[in-house]
Amino acid sequence: MDKEKLKYELTALDFALADLKLYLDTHPDCSDSVRLYNSVADKRKVLFDTYQSLYGPLTAETYSGSESSWDWVDDPWPWNK
Amino acid sequence: MWLYEKKLQFPINIKKPDPRMAKLIITQYGGADGELAASLRYLSQRFTMPNGETRATLNDIGSEELAHLEMIGTMCHRLLDGADCELLRKSGYDTDYVEHGVGVYPQNSAGVPFTAAYIQSKGDPITDLIEDLAAEQKAKQTYEYLINMADDPDVIEPLRFLREREVVHFQRFGEALEIVKRLNSGKKYF
Numbered sequence: 648m649d650k651e652k653l654k655y656e657l658t659a660l661d662f663a664l665a666d667l668k669l670y671l672d673t674h675p676d677c678s679d680s681v682r683l684y685n686s687v688a689d690k691r692k693v694l695f696d697t698y699q700s701l702y703g704p705l706t707a708e709t710y711s712g713s714e715s716s717w718d719w720v721d722d723p724w725p726w727n728k
Numbered sequence: 729m730w731l732y733e734k735k736l737q738f739p740i741n742i743k744k745p746d747p748r749m750a751k752l753i754i755t756q757y758g759g760a761d762g763e764l765a766a767s768l769r770y771l772s773q774r775f776t777m778p779n780g781e782t783r784a785t786l787n788d789i790g791s792e793e794l795a796h797l798e799m800i801g802t803m804c805h806r807l808l809d810g811a812d813c814e815l816l817r818k819s820g821y822d823t824d825y826v827e828h829g830v831g832v833y834p835q836n837s838a839g840v841p842f843t844a845a846y847i848q849s850k851g852d853p854i855t856d857l858i859e860d861l862a863a864e865q866k867a868k869q870t871y872e873y874l875i876n877m878a879d880d881p882d883v884i885e886p887l888r889f890l891r892e893r894e895v896v897h898f899q900r901f902g903e904a905l906e907i908v909k910r911l912n913s914g915k916k917y918f
């Protein structure tokens with residue numbers, strides 16, 4: 648998958664998790680939503696790891712792919728074009 | 729603690745500079761009903777929430793507001809990026825330009841700098857949650873006014889997303905308030 652498409656899909660899954668998380672904060676015993684959260688989180692982890700291995704770090708702390716130089720500083724940063 | 733993720737919560741693809749719109753949108757960065765105020769309000773109030781559900785709600789909405797702050801800063805940056813002096817002057821951005829250049833500064837659309845006086849942290853969960861409900865309504869209203877002032881779809885789309893998040897936050901704070909009321913009335917509810 649190309650970089651922009653993968654980032655877009657990851658952003659969508661992250662959003663699903665962010666929204667479900669807030670719902671679960673006030674409905675922690677809704678087991679259907681807990682199951683849904685878990686399944687989205689599993690899918691998201693696969694995409695997240697794929698993205699980082701192909702295109703570099705999204706979080707410095709979960710990335711160990713830098714070789715002789717520090718990939719974290721690579722452009723673009725989120726506010727850049 | 730927090731973990732920084734090197735991407736935005738919602739994509740921003742603004743291509744055309746528009747300093748007039750930047751001057752309006754900056755109020756959601758450093759204005760009374762903006763994302764910085766929202767974030768600091770909830771992240772400060774969370775310390776005196778009474779149970780796991782309400783602590784999580786304030787913690788997580790306060791954190792999401794930081795992601796919104798980054799989106800608003802990005803929008804302002806893109807709307808100023810590539811604007812020349814003539815466009816800045818024509819757009820009425822000259823007064824901001826002499827103070828901050830094209831830097832992103834926490835202020836409202838009238839140039840009033842951010843102040844913690846915009847928020848309260850009263851140490852009482854009911855009092856704080858009622859403030860939070862009002863804050864979300866005010867932020868939603870501000871986004872509606874900003875959408876009314878915008879014409880570029882690349883600007884309108886992220887504003888609509890942010891407006892929608894305020895609706896969701898309002899809903900969650902309402903549920904948190906009900907949880908606190910039930911706690912206070914001593915009923916077992918789970």
Ligand SMILES: [Fe+2]
Pocket residue numbers: 766793864867893894897
């Ligand atoms: Fe909000």
